[in-house]
Amino acid sequence: MLTRRTLMASAALPLVGRSALAASPPGIVVMAKQIDDIVGAFDPAESYEFTNNEVCGNCYRKLIVPDVADTSKLQGDVAQSWDVTPDGLTFTFHIRDNIVFSSGKKLTAEDVAFSLQRVVKLNKAPGFVIGQFGFTADNVEQMIRATDPKTVVMKLPEMQATSFVLYCLSATVGCVVEKAEALAHQTNGDLGNAWLKTHTAGAGSYTLVDWQASDHIILQANPHAAVKPKVPRLILRHVADPAAQLLLLQKGDADIARDLTADQLKSIAGNAGYHVDKANQLNQMYFAMNVDVAEFKKPEVRQAIKMAIDYQGIADNITPNLWSVWQSFLPKGMPGATNEIPFKKDPEKAKALLAQAGYPDGFSVTLDHFSKAPYPQIAQALQSDLAAIGIKVTLIAGEQKQVISKNRARQHQLLMTTWFPDYLDANSNAQAFCDNPDDADTSKLHSPAWRTHFFDPALTAEAEQAVKEVDTTKRMALYAKMQNEFMQMAPFAFILQSNEIATMRKGVTGLQLGVLPDYTKYADIVKA
Amino acid sequence: MIAGARLHAGAAGLASLPVTLFGLILVTFLIGRAVPIDPVLAVVGDHAPADVVARARAELGLDQPLIVQFWIYLRHLAAFDLGTSVMTQQPVTADIAQYFPPTLELATAAMLIALAVGVPLGVLSAWWRGSWFDHSVRILTLVGQSVPVFVLALLALLVFYVKLDMAPGTGQIDVIYQGMVSPVTGMLVVDAALDGQWDVLQDAFAHLALPALVLAYFSLAPVARLTRSFMQDALSGEYIVTARAKGLSGARILWRHAFGNVAVPLVTVVVLAYANLLQGAVLTETVFSWPGLGQYLTVSLLNADLNAVLGATLVVGFFYVVLNLLADLAYRLLDPRVR
Numbered sequence: 001m002l003t004r005r006t007l008m009a010s011a012a013l014p015l016v017g018r019s020a021l022a023a024s025p026p027g028i029v030v031m032a033k034q035i036d037d038i039v040g041a042f043d044p045a046e047s048y049e050f051t052n053n054e055v056c057g058n059c060y061r062k063l064i065v066p067d068v069a070d071t072s073k074l075q076g077d078v079a080q081s082w083d084v085t086p087d088g089l090t091f092t093f094h095i096r097d098n099i100v101f102s103s104g105k106k107l108t109a110e111d112v113a114f115s116l117q118r119v120v121k122l123n124k125a126p127g128f129v130i131g132q133f134g135f136t137a138d139n140v141e142q143m144i145r146a147t148d149p150k151t152v153v154m155k156l157p158e159m160q161a162t163s164f165v166l167y168c169l170s171a172t173v174g175c176v177v178e179k180a181e182a183l184a185h186q187t188n189g190d191l192g193n194a195w196l197k198t199h200t201a202g203a204g205s206y207t208l209v210d211w212q213a214s215d216h217i218i219l220q221a222n223p224h225a226a227v228k229p230k231v232p233r234l235i236l237r238h239v240a241d242p243a244a245q246l247l248l249l250q251k252g253d254a255d256i257a258r259d260l261t262a263d264q265l266k267s268i269a270g271n272a273g274y275h276v277d278k279a280n281q282l283n284q285m286y287f288a289m290n291v292d293v294a295e296f297k298k299p300e301v302r303q304a305i306k307m308a309i310d311y312q313g314i315a316d317n318i319t320p321n322l323w324s325v326w327q328s329f330l331p332k333g334m335p336g337a338t339n340e341i342p343f344k345k346d347p348e349k350a351k352a353l354l355a356q357a358g359y360p361d362g363f364s365v366t367l368d369h370f371s372k373a374p375y376p377q378i379a380q381a382l383q384s385d386l387a388a389i390g391i392k393v394t395l396i397a398g399e400q401k402q403v404i405s406k407n408r409a410r411q412h413q414l415l416m417t418t419w420f421p422d423y424l425d426a427n428s429n430a431q432a433f434c435d436n437p438d439d440a441d442t443s444k445l446h447s448p449a450w451r452t453h454f455f456d457p458a459l460t461a462e463a464e465q466a467v468k469e470v471d472t473t474k475r476m477a478l479y480a481k482m483q484n485e486f487m488q489m490a491p492f493a494f495i496l497q498s499n500e501i502a503t504m505r506k507g508v509t510g511l512q513l514g515v516l517p518d519y520t521k522y523a524d525i526v527k528a
Numbered sequence: 529m530i531a532g533a534r535l536h537a538g539a540a541g542l543a544s545l546p547v548t549l550f551g552l553i554l555v556t557f558l559i560g561r562a563v564p565i566d567p568v569l570a571v572v573g574d575h576a577p578a579d580v581v582a583r584a585r586a587e588l589g590l591d592q593p594l595i596v597q598f599w600i601y602l603r604h605l606a607a608f609d610l611g612t613s614v615m616t617q618q619p620v621t622a623d624i625a626q627y628f629p630p631t632l633e634l635a636t637a638a639m640l641i642a643l644a645v646g647v648p649l650g651v652l653s654a655w656w657r658g659s660w661f662d663h664s665v666r667i668l669t670l671v672g673q674s675v676p677v678f679v680l681a682l683l684a685l686l687v688f689y690v691k692l693d694m695a696p697g698t699g700q701i702d703v704i705y706q707g708m709v710s711p712v713t714g715m716l717v718v719d720a721a722l723d724g725q726w727d728v729l730q731d732a733f734a735h736l737a738l739p740a741l742v743l744a745y746f747s748l749a750p751v752a753r754l755t756r757s758f759m760q761d762a763l764s765g766e767y768i769v770t771a772r773a774k775g776l777s778g779a780r781i782l783w784r785h786a787f788g789n790v791a792v793p794l795v796t797v798v799v800l801a802y803a804n805l806l807q808g809a810v811l812t813e814t815v816f817s818w819p820g821l822g823q824y825l826t827v828s829l830l831n832a833d834l835n836a837v838l839g840a841t842l843v844v845g846f847f848y849v850v851l852n853l854l855a856d857l858a859y860r861l862l863d864p865r866v867r
Contacts, residue, residue, distance in 0.1 A: 025704055036827040039570060041617045048573045125572040125580055197617045210707055212626075213616035214827045215699075215819040218706065235703045239817050244698050247685055253697045398564075401832045404574050405566040422575055432575075444578040 024255055029231045029508070029525050032239040032254035036214040039125075041197030044115070044175035046124040050420075050517045051236070053172045055217060057518030060175035060202030063093060063112060063152075064166055066424055071515060072335040074166050078112060078176050078203075079152075088162050088470040091154040100224040101178040102200070102207045109146035114179040116144050116154070116169075118191040129173045129423055133165060134158045163335070163472050167425035172518045177201050205229045205523035214238050219522070229523045230510065246503075249274065255508045255527060260501065261373065262320050268503065276503050278321065279513035282331040282424075283498040285323065287382070288407070288415045289491035291453035293365065296413075299489045300357035306343045306493045307350040308389045309382060315496060318377045326497035328483045329433045329490075333515040336426040336479040342487055350389045362390025368406055369416040371397040378495075379416055407451050410441075418498075419448065424516060426479045427467045433492060434482060435463040454491050545853060552845040553605065557598055560838050570614045570832040588834070601838075610842070611835030615828060620839035623824065628843065629714025630700055631813070631820035634743065635805035637736055641744035642751050643798065649748075650755025651790075654763055655782055665752060673749035681742050681815035688738055695738040698817040702731050739816040743809050747801050754797045755790065762786040792863045799855035803848045 024030040037049045044056050064082070067073040076082070079093040099107040119130050120140040134157030135143055144154045156165065168174070181201035182192030192201075200208040205227050206219035217236040221229045237254065239245045242261045246268075248254035260268075268274050289296040289305065296302060311325045330337035354362060369379040376397055383393040393414065398406070406412050421428035436449035437460050443450055462482050469475040486492070500513045500520070507528030512521040571584045585591050589600055604611065610620035618626075649669075653662040672680075688695040696702065700716055705728045709719045717736060720729035762768065763786050771781045810822035817823075821840055828836035 028703060030703055036615070036831070039573060039614055039831065048575075123580065123583075125576045127580070128577050194617075212819065213613075213623075214823060215817070216703075216706065235706070237699060237703065237817065239698060240814050240823075241682075241817075243682055244685065244815055244817065247690055248697050250690055251697055399830055401565045401569050401830070402563075404569060405564060408566060408569075408574075446578050446581070 024253055026527065027231060028233045028235060029256065029522075029527055030248075030254045031234065031236045031256040031258060032245040032248050033236050033258040034240050035217060035236055035238045036240065038213065042200060042208055042211070043124075043193050043196035044172050044177060044202075045119045045122045045127065045191075046193065046197070047172050048125045051217075054517040054520050055208065055219070055236075056172050056175055056200075056202075057204070057514070057520060058206045058219065058522050059200040059204040059208055059222075060177070061099065061107075061204055062174040062176065063116075063169050064174070065170050066167070066519070068512065068514070068519065071333055071424060074163075074170065078107060082166075084162050088159055089156045091156075091165065093152040093154070095150045095152065097150055099203050099226060101181070101203045102222040102224060103178060103181055104224055105178060105180065107176060107178070107203050108149045109152045110149065111179045112152045112176050113144050113146040114182070115175065115177045116173075117141055118177070118182070118193075119173045122191060122193055124193075126171070126173050126422065129168050129171050133160055133168075159468050159470070161427075161467055161469050161472075161475055163475065164425050164427050164467055167335070168423045171423035171516075175202060178203075205521070206234065209233075214240075225523075227523045230526045231522075234522055234525070249503060249505060252505065255505050256511060256525075257503045258501070260503050262318070262322050265321050265501065265503065273506050274503055275506065276321075276501060277511060277513055278502075279500050280324070280332050280515065281498045281500040281513075281517075282333055282515050283418055283420045284326065284329075284331050284494055285378070285416065285418050285496040285498070287367075287493040287495065288412070288417065288448065288452040289493075290410065290412055290415070291455075291491050292410065293413050295357075295359060295363050295365070296491050298357040300353045301359065302489065302491050302493075304350040304353035304357070304389060305386065305391070306487075307346045307353065308385045308391075309343070309493065309495060310345040310385055311341075311343065311495055313345070314378055314381050318374050318381060319496065321499060321501060322374070323496035323498050325495070327487060327494050329429050329486055329492065329494055330426050330479065330483060331421070331429070331497050334421065334424060334426060334429070336476045338480050338483045340484070340487070343493075345385070347385075347388045354389060354391075359390070362392065364392040364394070365413045366394045366396055367414040367416060368396045368398060368403050368412045370400050370403055372400070375416060382416070407448075408446060410451055410453065412452075415452075421516075426476075427463070430463045430466060430479065430482060433490070434459040434486060436460055437464075448492075452491055456490075459485060459490075542853070545849065548849050549846065552849065553602070553842060554598075556838055556841045556845065557601060560834055561594060561597070563832075565832040567832050567834040570834070610839035613828065613833055613836040613839075615831050615833045615836060620835050623836060624821070624839060624843050626711075626714065627819060627821045627824040627840075629711075630716070630818060631806060631809075631822060633715035633717060633736065634739055634809065634813070634818060634820060635802065637740035638743035638747055638805055638809075639798070639802045641740060642747040642801070645744070646748045646751030647755050647794070650752040650757075651759050651782065651787060653752070653756040654759030655778075657760065662756075665756070669749040669752045672745045673753075676811070677742065677746045677809070678811040678815050680745060681739070681812050684738055684742050685815070696731070696734045698815070700732065700735055700819055701728070702735070705731050739809075739812050739818055742816075743805065743812050746809075746812075747805060750797060750801055755794060758790040758793055759786055762789045765789075792859060795858050795862065796855045799851050799858070803851040806844065806847050806851075 035051045038052045039049050042052050042055055044060055047053050047056050062077045063079050064074050065077045067075050080096045081094050083092045095109045101107055117140045119127055120135045121137045147153050178201040185192045185195035187194055198211055205222055205225045207222050209218040209220045211217045215238050219234045221232040242259050242264055245257040245259055246264050249257045289302055291297055315323055315325045326332055327341050327343055328338050367379055369375045379395050386393050407415055432447045433449050436455050439455040466475055466478045502511050510524035510526045514520040568581055568584045572580050589597055613620050613623050616623050649665045653665045656662055689697050709723050709725055709728050712719050712722055716732040720732050771785050810826050813820045813823040825840045
């Protein structure tokens with residue numbers, strides 16, 4: 001029988017002897033994943049993309065985190081408990097005294113205050129998540145202080161909704177970094193930023209051992225972690241091609257594959273050798289109608305388009321398992337999200353609305369979309385749905401960043417893209433899609449609402465009111481009202497919400513998928 | 529006299545190198561600025577507020593006039609500073625030092641296989657022109673040239689890795705050997721041999737075999753077909769008739785007289801094919817998760833990592849130009865008819 005030995009021998013390369021690669025060894029979990037999205041590497045003050053946020057979530061602990069079972073509830077992580085003054089301006093966090101960093105040093109309130117201060121001082125891409133409370137590089141040391149080794153006091157410069165503040169602190173920027181370690185590696189006053197891009201200094205279950213961009217990330221169990229990983233070493237291997245991921249899984253060279261396509265999932269359905277874990281994630285797909293286009297100024301046209309789309313058909317036929325129908329700007333799993341699905345395909349009603357708007361014969365429009373699957377297929381489905389009501393759509397496929405650049409330059413007509421909230425609070429998406437106080441080109445807020453010229457002062461006012469509403473019940477009611485208004489008249493048609501899928505070999509269990517990447521946990525993964 | 533002319537031609541070729549490279553730098557720079565992707569997106573992401581975007585734009589120098597940007601780029605380039613990659617957070621020169629050797633390793637292995645197989649196939653096809661052997665080689669090379677390389681790569685993985693269990697999977701090395709060899713050349717097979725790590729060498733070699741064979745098959749077509757074509761011309765020459773009339777053996781006529789004349793144009797073909805492989809066999813590297821320059825360039829491009837794209841393109845271009853020049857010089861040295 002042919003073996004690798006004979007293959008190598010036949011290649012006239014006699015150096016190779018035995019079969020070099022067997023199934024992934026015990027004690028090591030190999031996860032095949034596309035990991036070339038990393039920007040800002042692994043410093044929690046700069047990490048901003050899926051993969052690095054996921055790694056940060058496993059290498060660091062945060063002040064507070066949402067309850068995995070019910071994300072509308074928060075619980076302490078590094079914080080044992082917290083108090084908020086009745087005016088909502090002062091937060092006092094009581095820090096647990098049994099947490100140890102990977103260096104072996106005890107975590108104190110000073111580390112917590114330092115971590116939050118450096119996010120504001122560095123002001124990298126995700127810095128606004130905390131900076132939006134009114135903190136600046138000049139005031140943050142006064143506003144966030146460790147008053148003793150177990151207490152952190154955070155004073156807000158201005159009133160904010162308490163739940164909003166707390167959920168923001170549960171984002172990746174809320175990871176607690178060991179102050180001494182970061183400062184020991186400081187260069188040019190960067191608070192350890194350069195070093196922390198490729199090293200970790202946290203108290204999470206794992207530590208970062210090695211990262212080679214677009215190749216691998218190696219994590220090693222943190223010996224001092226409170227939640228000790230069941231598998232001591234975890235390797236994320238960059239495998240860009242989903243077909244190659246499946247092959248690795250079939251051969252046992254990967255234990256978990258994270259990016260299988262709908263067709264591949266279908267091909268292994270019912271196979272006892274694999275099992276699939278699924279959790280909804282907060283990534284949403286939507287169509288944006290640029291209000292600069294005359295036709296889209298009319299609410300009837302926007303409604304007609306929303307009524308022309310075969311949402312369920314797209315989900316069932318193009319993205320089974322991977323995306324589900326969702327129509328609100330707040331995704332399922334986000335506190336305050338309404339679960340209404342008001343639009344179903346109704347071409348007759350859509351045509352009537354178009355006629356009412358003055359376009360009985362329809363019109364022509366371009367649609368920009370990502371070139372990677374499944375977007376072209378969805379764009380074609382939309383093209384067909386809109387053709388049925390008389391709207392002729394010309395498809396323009398582009399690379400993701402090319403499409404986003406066009407969107408940011410407000411040059412699209414109809415655009416299909418995705419949006420992921422920055423933190424688990426309704427304000428993240430409300431601000432993005434409702435809040436546009438200044439529609440001028442010189443505006444400082446380049447949110448998706450601005451990018452598509454959606455200027456609605458009433459909705460803007462509601463978004464700004466909600467983010468300052470201290471009473472959580474009233475706040476959630478306000479978001480419910482906004483979602484209903486938005487669905488009816490906004491120039492955005494939200495269609496789908498993603499599911500995070502992990503396909504595992506038989507005997508591999510325990511991966512906990514989160515609604516946000518940093519809530520995905522590796523510590524409980526076991527390999528039989 | 530002839531040596532002087534060759535020297536002069538070589539000097540002229542070398543003199544044109546800076547001009548060609550400047551043209552390459554200029555075109556690469558302009559294309560980098562003309563692409564419809566905002567490079568700031570790579571640095572701060574899509575959600576960053578306007579002040580962070582503006583700061584990043586200023587830090588990248590993108591708020592300067594184009595001519596100023598180019599001047600700054602040239603100044604940095606003169607100091608061998610290609611900037612820092614947003615994606616890897618390393619200087620681009622360090623990235624290239626890391627990602628180019630795996631590509632060099634793969635391309636060299638593929639080229640050696642392609643030469644070892646392609647040249648004899650081409651020579652023998654010309655010798656047995658019109659025979660079943662000739663037709664078989666033509667079909668074989670046609671398939672290699674027509675089937676997209678990523679399809680070949682996936683098929684190879686499916687057959688040799690999944691079905692027959694003859695080859696390891698993707699990547700440059702098995703995870704258990706990751707980081708066991710200190711990089712000297714960056715080419716894992718060489719480094720493992722230098723380090724005396726025979727298990728790692730064996731594993732690295734096993735991982736190299738399949739992508740190298742796929743890529744070799746892809747390069748086999750031009751090598752074999754052009755060798756056949758050159759040989760056909762050579763075999764119809766009068767000196768071959770003379771050699772036959774003198775009663776020389778077939779092998780001597782074929783390899784000594786005919787192939788000796790074919791070697792000259794073949795050098796150019798081989799060097800250009802090698803240069804093409806060094807550009808980074810993008811699709812092969814992607815399917816085999818080979819951490820080479822092709823994959824680096826593609827990922828950088830898709831992430832709008834401008835410094836990385838410009839730097840890697842420049843290096844690829846540099847090698848292409850230098851290899852072309854070497855091919856030209858070799859041609860002049862080997863063929864006395866060329867002045």
